[in-house]
Amino acid sequence: MEAALTKFKNFLGFAAEDDFEKKKTVKFGDPSAAGQGRKWSVLSLIIILTAWVVLCELEIVPPLFWPSPLAVLEKFWTIATEGYRGHTLLGHFLISLYRVMAGFLLGTICGVLLGIAMGLSSVVRGLFDPIIELYRPVPPLAYIPIIIIWMGIGDGGKIMLLFLATFAIMVINARSGVKSVSVEKIHAAYSLGANRWQVLRHVILVNALPEIFTGMRVSMGVCWATLVAAEMVAATAGLGWMVLNAARYLRTDIVIMGVIVMGIVGYGFDMIMRLLEDKLIPWKGKT
Amino acid sequence: MSTPNSHSELRVENLCMTYHTEDGQDVHALEDINFNMDEGNLVVVVGPSGCGKTTLLSTIAGFLAPTSGRILLNGEEIEKPGAERGVVFQKGALFEWLTVYENSVFGLKMRGVDEAKRHERVMNYLDLVGLTDFVDTPIYNLSGGMQQRVAIVRCLANNPSILLMDEPLGALDALTREKMQTLILKIWKETGKMVFFITHSVEEAIYLATDLFVMSARPGKIMKRYKLDFCHKGLEKDPRELKSDPEFIKIREEVLSLIWSMEEETAAHAG
Incomplete structure (x- = not known):
């Protein structure tokens, strides 16, 4: 006790x-x-x-501008059980989660592969550097108009948008992760009898993991923020859409509840990433 | 402990290393280096900073190709890094994502040695350096001295012909350093391997060397060679006693003043 x-x-x-x-x-x-x-x-x-x-x-x-905590909690319960416009809260969340995960995973895989290639080869780096450097500073939301023209307002467009957001971050991080390996480690590995492929797999890639993971944490946060904004512009379901739709009908309680849920989910993502980091890369920052 | 089946020897013949700097000057990092090493030799190189010690080690390790001349290990010319030449760096070359055992076994694993055999060999050497209680410890939880012991073990596990050591004790505190010097003598005695050792510490050099080379800077040449035998007494006698032996002190002061005069000369040139 x-x-x-x-x-x-x-x-x-x-x-x-x-x-x-x-x-x-x-x-x-x-x-x-x-x-x-x-x-x-x-x-x-x-x-x-x-x-x-x-x-x-x-x-x-007035409650129209700022509803009481109890009202917000009550809304949370009603929407969690009865739903809002065809989906329960969980439903809206899962729709958003699906978009985030699809864009995030695709962007991570492709970004890491290109980033590693750019870190290893000056040809690849030279070829892709201009493209990456030009599109990286553009806020992802700026692509929404063109993506809507190309892909409409379905899931495909949102996944594309999140893919773009993740991809640039992952390329930069994977590339600098590859570059961060000390020449002593590379020399040591060759002197111990490793061949090129083994040096890549057992030294360069593992050594880049901490930076790759940092990139994943950052892009997870960016994805979530971008998705909610994208759903507000063009969607028919999802947490962001729910909030925007509720605002049209002055349902402030639903808006506040939705914003809090988004905040908690975003925080949860970050917590999960940190936990994974501690488990998978215990050597991070301990050189 | 195991000795290599065949006789090992290293021959360095007319080795030169010149490179151009960006402002168009030629730097003679190494000029006409000649020496032979045999089993049981522990060659230590000292010299002022920038004298090309590390360049020399890098060419033997195969990280750098010489401008002219050649290096033969057991009759074969060195062109690239290989497992028959183990390299111990000052620091930062261990894989911090692996444990002590995983680091030690890295070379054997890469070379496809079967598991039973590599376990036996690595445990043998871990025992020699006193790390058997730490096999599963992550590298980043070890002290600097213990990390260097792992670095030595992972080279020995490959059963190399020669150990190349680039200031392996340079980052350690004074007390650990002295203990490690004795450990290096012990490893050298028990394995009978050739050891090529670079250091900044003249005392360390005299204590360890069978052959001591004093190098000069730009051009990097071997200025003076000593044949020494303190290393043979190093394991029986108390190291501190040995290092305060009048004979030891005499050589130490001689080498030190040699290096000092070279440092001053370089400083005068630079000024």
Whole structure:
């Protein structure tokens, strides 16, 4: 019981201050002295929720602009069970998830392959560099008009859009991952009797994994943001579409609920990627 | 421990290495290097920075092709890296995604040696360097000294004719460094391999070498050669005692002043 309580206190950030930390005289500017500040996070969440409840209960803000937390929670339940315009919340989520995953996976596979080729060969690098450098800085949303003209408003267009967003990021990261291998490792592998193919597979590729994974985390975030925006422009289902459609009918409760769900899902993606990273690449940052 | 079935020897003949810099100058990194090595030789090279020590090692390892001259290992000319020449780098050459055992077995695995045989060989050498308790430890959890021991084991596992060591102890703290010097002597004695060793530390060089070469910079030449025998006493006698032996100190000071005068000459030229 005692132990569980301490653990909970630690989780909330109310652990006793480290004795050694207390003895430091220089605290301003020392990054380790700044700490996590988790107790302040807890505090800020409590303040936000309280303010929300108070503002709505006192009817300072009309519910049309900002519905009460209870109303939002209620909407969450109704849409989760009864659905909104043909799909339940899970349905809308799965439709969005399918688009994200398809675009993300295709973009990752193709991007990693091209990035590795560009890292290894100056010919490939020279050939593809102009294209990548030109299209990379363009925000993915800028392609929506042309993609709608080409592919309509179905799933294909959205997957194409997410593919483009992922592809550029993955090419850049895979290429720099390949380049990051130290010449000592390459020399050592050849001296130990490895051939070219083995050096590629057992040294260059494995060595590039941390950077490839960083690219995957970044593009996962970009994909999610881009998809929601794309669904708002052109779609007939999906979380982004649900929010936009609800806004047309001034269903603010559904809008707020949808936005919160999107935020949580995006956060969840990042958590999953981090977890995978810890499991699959434990050596990251430990050279 | 195993000794190579056939006799090993290294011959370096009239080796020259010249390259052009961007501003059109010729740099004579190596000029007319000649020496032979036999089984049981531990050649140590010292010299001021930029004297071409690492270039020399790289040509023997096969990472660089010489401008002229040739290097023969057991009668065969060296053209590219190979498993019969194990290379130990200063740092950063281990594969941090593998464990101690996986790193040690890397060469044998790449070369298709069967599992039972490679396990036996690697465990043998891990035992020699005292790492049997750490087989499953990831590399990044080891201290610098232990990492270098793994680097040596993974070369030995291939049963090479020669070990090429490029300042292998340069990144270690002083105490670990001394312990590792003794360990290197022990490995050299037990395996009977030729060892080609580069270092910045004159004391380390005199302690380890059967043959000590002092190199000069630009052109990189072998200025002076010493035949030494402190390495034969190194395992029986206390290393600190040996290193404070009057004879040891005399040679150390002689080599040091030689290197000092060369450094000053280069500095004067540069100024």
